[in-house]
Amino acid sequence: MRIIVRIVLVLAALLCAGAPALATPAVIDETTGRKIDELLAVRAESPGLSRPDLIERLSARLLGTPYGANMLVGSATTAEELVVDLRRVDCFTFLDYIDAASRATDRGRFLDELVANRYIDSRVEFTQRKHFFTDWAARERVAATDITATLSPAALTTTKHLNAKADGSTYxxxxxxxxxxxxxxPSEAVDAAVxxxxxxxxYLGAYTPAAGLDVTHVGIIVTTPTGPVFRNASSLAQTYRVVDTPLADYLRTVPGIVVLRPL
Structure with missing residues (x-):
């Protein structure tokens, strides 16, 4: 029988800053709780490991986790919920959980870090959710640096009107x-130097030229003796789980890449 544990998360950072207290209940099922504890144990066992290698080791523990579409709950008309569910992940929540685990030492800290990753100024509201990949490098709390331009002289910059569809409506x-x-x-410019x-x-995002969006998919780069792989929560029917995809193969399916380096 699944045990449901209700945890009330109090954002101490907001209190210290003098902001109003915010209590956000998060329901954690037994499977998710066990996986969080496994991730925290990996971190505890690796005190001298660099953060990039820690991210690799943590993300490896979620290989095979089933894919789940649209895992977060909230909209303009539905109250935002703090979702913590590692029974299945989409590409963004996969990054959320791994980045949070790489910074945390216990469950309480894990939840604090998850909220800071997912929401601008740690405010659990739909309008404050970091809906776009590049928000991680541009909105508080900044979690990564956009290094795309430094990787290639072929890098292109486009002004995007994020959330605006071509027909004038919004996503x-x-x-x-x-x-x-x-x-x-551009994918064709991803050469040996890149x-x-x-x-x-x-963290790698699949760039899209579509109006109103920055990327359509995200994951983690892992270098291996046979070349880099793209560790991602794949929605492809033949996989539908967290997998390692050879980066060279993945590049043939997308227009280009955006690369963020965790701080």
């Missing part, structure tokens, strides 16, 4: 349109 009603310069490297600049633990 996410209630979320303002945000103008942002998004830099990507690959040499990638590191294990880098």
């Amino acid at each position: 996410l009603p209630g979320v303002p349109v945000l103008d942002r310069a998004v830099t990507h490297i 690959l040499a600049g990638l590191r294990t633990g880098d």
Whole structure:
């Protein structure tokens, strides 16, 4: 029988800053609780490991985790919930959980870090959710640096009107349109020099030229003796789980890449 544990998360950082207290209940099922504890144990067993290598080791523990679409709950008309569910993950929640685990030492800290990753200024609200990959490098709390432009002279920068569809409507009603310069490297320009600049633990997004979006999929770079792989929560019917995809194969399916390096 599944045991449901209700945890009330109090954001101490907000209290220290003098902001209003925010208590957010998070329901953690038994499987998710066990996986969080496994991730925390990996971190505890690796005190001298660099953060990139820690991200690789933690993410390896989620290989094979089933894919789940649209895992988060909230909209302009539905109250935002703090979802913590490692029974299945989508590509964004996969990154959320791994990044949080790489910074945490216990469950309480894990939840604090998860909220800081997922929400601007740790405010658990739909309008404050980091809906776009590049938010991780642009919105508080900044979790990564966008290094795309440094990897290749072929990098291109496009001003995107994030959340604005070509027909003038929005992907996410209630979320303002945000103008942002998004830099990507076209897939055909990802040469040996670019690959040499990638590191294990880098976060990679699949750039899209579509109006209103920066990327369509995200994952983690892992360097191996046979070349880099793209560790990702795949929605492809033949996989539908967290897998390692040879980066060279993945590049043939996307227009380009955006690379963020965790801080």
